[in-house]
Structure formats: structure tokens, C-alpha cells
Amino acid sequence: MNNAAPAPARTRGRPRGNPPTRESLVSAARMLFLERGYRRTTLRAVAGAAGVDPALIAYHFGSKKGLFADVMQFQCANALAVDDVLGGDPATLPDRLIDAVTDLWENADFRQLTTQGDEAAEVIREYLEHELLARLVEFLGGRDATARATAVVTILGGLIYTRYLNPLPTPAALTPAETRQILVPVLCAALAPRPRIAEAARAGRRGSLASGGGAVRP
DSSP, X not given: OOOOOOOOOOOOSSOSSSOOOHHHHHHHHHHHHHHHOTTTOOHHHHHHHXXXXXXXXXXXXXXXXXXXXXXXXXXXXXXXXXXXXXTSOGGGHHHHHHHHHHHHHTOHHHHHHTTSOHHHHHHHHHIIIIIIIHHHHHHHOSTTHHXXXXXXXXHHHHHHIIIIISOOHHHHHXXXXXXXXXXXXXXXXXXXXXXXXXXXXXXXXXXXXXXXXXXXXX
């Protein structure tokens, strides 16, 4: 008579012991997206490469689109490193912003990921708006923080589009150093606090009167 206890049934979901992490899934997915492209990469293949149950992908990311978004945002977060970019000397913030963008987009693997259809473009848009823009608004603070941050993200988005996504010959031919030299003054102007409208109007009137340009009465 065999009194041995039956082997426990294999359960789906998060395994016990040494469970795989989100990072292992993102790493496996990144490798396959680069090798096969977005459309030919299956969740089963990603799960197999990571050595996990496919159900874990749905648990962590919801869908293949969610997994791809994490892969792209992981790349963005590593290169842009918003905390590092914003945490340095405020005077050189424009330089760090340009360097972070060009360093990211000059990476061949990241450039390959960005060619994988609407999914990549959507992730980039979401990252610029919900991560970079939001963090810049928080960092700048004050009544005009949103306007200043929007100006900065618009400039960086234009750089990304005209140099990388749909390159124009002149911007694409520039070196990263030349790109920095051209755009840093523009970013400095975008980051500068805006004067209040009333204060600006008063300053304009004072300047006009000082130069003899007062209103002429009939």
C-alpha cells in the first residue's frame, strides 16, 4: 500500500519561493521586441523567455500593449532619469535636458523600439505628458509652472520629431553637441519665469513715458 502523499497540483499565477519580478519580464520582453518586433512577439514567448506562467504578464501589465509600454518607459526612465536631470544645478538644467533626450534617442536599441508602430508613439506621448511634463510642473512651481513646463516639453517634442521620428535633413545632420548649442538658449528662455501681465504693462508704460512717448491728448 502506497501511503505517500500525492504531489501538489501546479497552480497558476505567482509562483512561490523565488518569484520572477517585473524586471525579468520587462527584460525578456525587450529582447523579443527587438528581435521579432511588436506584432510578432507573443505573450507566451515572453513568458517562456522569462520562465514564468503567461498569467503573470496579465497580472503585472494587463496586456501586451501594457508590457510594451513598460519596456519603453523603462528605457525612458533609465536615460532621462528625471530625478537626476532635475536634481542638479538649475543653471545647467537646459543642457541636461538636451543631453538626456539625445543620449536616449542616439541609442540604437531604443531607436529600433520606436519604429514599432502606433504603440511606440503613444508611449512616447504619454511619457512626455504624464512623466516629464508633470514632474517639470512640480519642480518649477509657482503660478506659471505649467506654461513654462509646457514650453520646455514642446521644444523637446519638436527635437524628437524633427531629428528622430520624422527627421528633417538639417536637424538630423547636427551632432548632439551642435543640437545642445542651438537649443539651450531656447530652453533657457522657456524656463524663465513670466512677468505678471499687469507688471509688464506698467513697465511698458513707464518705459514709454521715459522716452517721451506719452499719450497725446486731443
